[in-house]
Amino acid sequence: MILNGKEKMERTKNYEEFKHLSSNLKKEKEALSSKVVVKIAMATCSIASGAGPVFALFKEKMSKLPKESVIVQTGCLGLCHSEPTVEVTLPGCEPVVFGKVDVKRAEMIIDGYIMKGEKFDFIIEGNQ
Amino acid sequence: MMKSKQIKIALRNCGHIDPERIEDYISCDGYAALGKCIFGDSPASVIDKIKLSGLRGRGGGGFPTGKKWELCAASVSDKKYVICNADEGDPGAFMDRSVLEGDPHSVLEAMAICGYCIGADEGYIYIRAEYPLAIKRLKIAITQAEEAGLLGDRIMGSDLSFKIRLKYGAGAFVCGEETALIRSMEGNRGEPVMKPPYPAQKGYMGKPTNVNNVETFANVAAILNRGAEWFSSIGTEGSKGTKVFALAGKVKNVGLVEVPMGTTLRELIYDIGGGIKSGKQFKAVQSGGPSGGCLTVKHLDTPIDYESLKAAGSMMGSGGMIVMDEDDCMVAVAKFYLDFTVEESCGKCVPCREGNKVLYQILNKITHGNGEMSDLDKLKNFGNIIKSTSLCGLGQTAPNPVLSTLDNFYNEYYDHVVNKKCAAKQCRALIEYRIIEENCVGCGACKRVCPAEAISGELKQKHLIDQETCIKCGACIKKCRFNAIVAE
Known part of the structure; x- marks a missing residue:
């Protein structure tokens, strides 16, 4: 994760420091492109439709994978008709959004898409 | 697909960043606009940019935001306030909740910019207590921004100080009205008062106050980062930028969408919403919540902007958009909103x-x-x-x-x-359940399921519904496997 290990951010004392911080964080964000990035919508609507256990499962399983990965909880993408949604970006690939993800589908995403690049019919956006 | 005709400005970060980590927001140009304002732009020049962008109030009123800031900046006072109206109350609307849950810092940054422009050092977010997750994320965001020196005393080491606090609304719809909101914040009954004086002259605690809606604030940093010209190149003559809508009702893809002003209702409902569910006929679309109106098939090519919707008999409102099909009774719908x-x-x-x-x-x-x-x-x-x-x-x-x-x-x-007929068969008093004799095989299923014992008939004989006893619950129609019961 970005700024891993640091509990608190240091107080920016002047504009130069802020600009420095901003450009550092942008660089760290760019560095994420070499990792598997999993974004799980965790807004009220997503949690109500079951995103909680899905998030927990990704957290648990992904750390055991040989691939470097980052799990991010986000707000909602606006795709209420398909919540819970999970967006996966593999290194060098366009983001792919999976819809109506439950624990079973989450395992399929990890074992199938992330490990082997397999496609599923519950991909709702990107690279179908 | 949902993405095609959408442009995301207010929702630019929603679903892409972790709302509980300020680092994510900063890495997406977060707080850059605030820094640029404090260290290189005068308040008057920032207000000019907002005016030039053509941004108008997204809470429904559509008052030009830059003008509002200018009025408040012109008021002379030792103390001024910035208020963010997050008292979202329209039935079925959740635009503000999504922004606050998905990108709280965008609102905080814009409030600080507003404070810089009008000369306020204190801001309040008036938020519904029914939004616990949004409240939690706002609290985290405020704490993080203060720790990072991007809110609170001497922001980025400058002379600007701006503190933000939360005030909880108890869920009264009228408190979305700015004067009622201010009364409620002061601890009084949430009742509106006569305008003028406008809040820009005499608002919270009698001091000049600027009130903007969540979505309005969410646009501000993007405008300052990408330029007023860029923003005003999107949309129509009188309505610039985009609008977020909570698309709901009988449409296939219900969800939160952000479209450029000038998009037609048809594009919104059919291209983005995917059309009407289960092959039914489109009947009406309701925008503007309880303050808005229902538009019909002949209005489908109306562009979505403040003036066109008003001319058609509805209004922009805060962003609720409820689609109805042939099964909806318009008299009952009007009654629902009035209720x-x-x-x-x-x-x-x-x-x-x-x-x-x-x-x-x-x-x-x-x-x-x-x-x-x-x-x-x-x-x-x-x-x-x-x-x-x-x-x-x-x-x-x-x-x-x-x-x-x-x-x-x-x-x-x-x-x-x-x-005395309801074609949509929604008004119970106006419909009658009747058994079609040719189709009835006398299985007795309807009789067994009827809670009012209104159906009579021997087994394998034609059954009959007693209209006096029938409570029109529709249980029999659902049970009958022979299409022998109709509602008329």
Whole structure:
């Protein structure tokens, strides 16, 4: 994760420091492109439709994978008709959004898409 | 697909960043606009940029945001306030909640910029207590921003200080009206007061106050980062930028969408929304919540902007967009919204408190089959009086759902009043369940399921529904496997 290990951010004392911080964080964000990035919508609507256990499962399983990965909880993408949604970006690939993800589908995403690049019919956006 | 015709400005970070990590927001140009303002732009010049962008209030009123800031900046006072109105109350609307849950820092940054522009060092977010997750994330965001020196005392080491606190609303619809909101924040009853004086002159605690909606604030940093010209190149002549809508009802892809102003209702409902569910016919679309109106097929090519929607008999509102199909009864829909406003009226002024109740009673009479033709004239007459004599926006717009359905669906009202029929079969008093003798095999399933024991008939004989006893619950229709029961 970005700024891993640091509990608190240091107080920016002047504009130069802020600009420095901003450009550092942008660089760290760019560095994420070499990792598997999993974004799980965790807004009220997503949690109500079951995103909680899905998030927990990704957290648990992904750390055991040989691939470097980052799990991010986000707000909602606006795709209420398909919540819970999970967006996966593999290194060098366009983001792919999976819809109506439950624990079973989450395992399929990890074992199938992330490990082997397999496609599923519950991909709702990107690279179908 | 959903993405095609959308442009995301207010929702630019929603679903892409972790709302509980300020680092994510900063890495997406977060707080850069605030820094640029403090260290290189005068308040007047920032206000000019907001004016030039053409941004207008997204809470429904559509007042030019730059103008609002300018008025408040011009007020002379030792203390001023910035308020973010997050008292989202329209039934079925959740635009503000999504922004606050998905990208809280965008609102905080914009409030600080506003504070810089108008000369305020204190801001409040008036948020519904029913939004616990949004509240939690806002609290985290405020703490993180203060620790990072991007809010609070001496932001980025400059002379600007700006603190943000939360105030919780108890869920009264009228508190979305800015004067009522301010009264409620002061610990008084949430009742609107006469304008002028406007909050820009005399607002919270009697001090000049600038109130903007969540979505309005969410646009500010993007405008300053990418330029007023960029923002004003999106949208129509009078309405710039985009609008977020909570698309709901009988549409395939319900969800939160952000489209450029000028997108037509047809594009929104069919291209983005995917059309009507289960192959039914489109009937109406309701925008603007309880203050808005219902538009029909002939309005589908209306561009979505403040003026066009108003001219068509509805309004932009805060972003609720409810799609209805042939199974929806427009009289019942009007009654639903009026029921809401009658419940939410604060009771301060007579036209709103009593007038809307009368409108509701007339609608109730019509849906129960007791309507007369003179009632339709009364609805129109009373509705217009309430609109022109109510104190605040709630009363001034409450009759809109009735008046717009009367205009656009007069036949349906006529059918209810004269023929005592409800074509959509929603008004229970006006429908009759009947058994088609040819189809009835006398299995007795309907008889067993009827909770009112209104169905009689021997096994393998034709059954009969007693209209006096029938409570019109529809249980028999669902149970019958031979299409032998109809509702008429």
